[in-house]
Structure formats: structure tokens, C-alpha cells
Amino acid sequence: MPATRESLLEAEVVRLRELDGELRQAWRRVPYLFVSFVLVAPVYALLGLTAAFATALSVPALVATAAYLIGVRRSNNRNEMADVNDALKRLG
Numbered sequence: 001m002p003a004t005r006e007s008l009l010e011a012e013v014v015r016l017r018e019l020d021g022e023l024r025q026a027w028r029r030v031p032y033l034f035v036s037f038v039l040v041a042p043v044y045a046l047l048g049l050t051a052a053f054a055t056a057l058s059v060p061a062l063v064a065t066a067a068y069l070i071g072v073r074r075s076n077n078r079n080e081m082a083d084v085n086d087a088l089k090r091l092g
Helices: 002-047 049-091
Strands: none
Touching: 002 049
């Protein structure tokens, strides 16, 4: 039975490492969300000043929200990885 638990924990470590790579990649993409600022000019032309102002305020909010959510997931992933590694050390 312990070998099964150990293999499950090792599989979890592999999954968490893969997720960490995906989260790092997503973190590197966050600054590209600022490209959404290019929408301000067309929105101004089509919908006016108020809509352009709302768009200009929404872009930093979008970037901040994405950074926060990815940061929290990365932190949770690190904590879970530490817990799994501790459990593996206790077993072996």
C-alpha cells in the first residue's frame, strides 16, 4: 500500500511541475495585455470619449486582475508542491 501512495505523490509532483511551467509561461504573457490599449483610438472614433475613457481604465484593471490571479495560482502551486514533497519525505 505505501508504494501506491508514493507513486501517487510522485505523479502529483510531475503534474505540479508541469503546471508550474504553464503558470510561468502565463506570467510572462501578462504584460502583453497592455496591447489592448490600441483599442482606445477605435473606440473613441466609433463610440466617443466616454467609451474610450472606460476602455483606457479597463486595460490596467485587466492586467492587474490577470497578474493577481496568476500570482495566486503560482503561490498555491508552490505551497502544494512543498506539501507533497514533505509527504514524500515522510514516506521515504
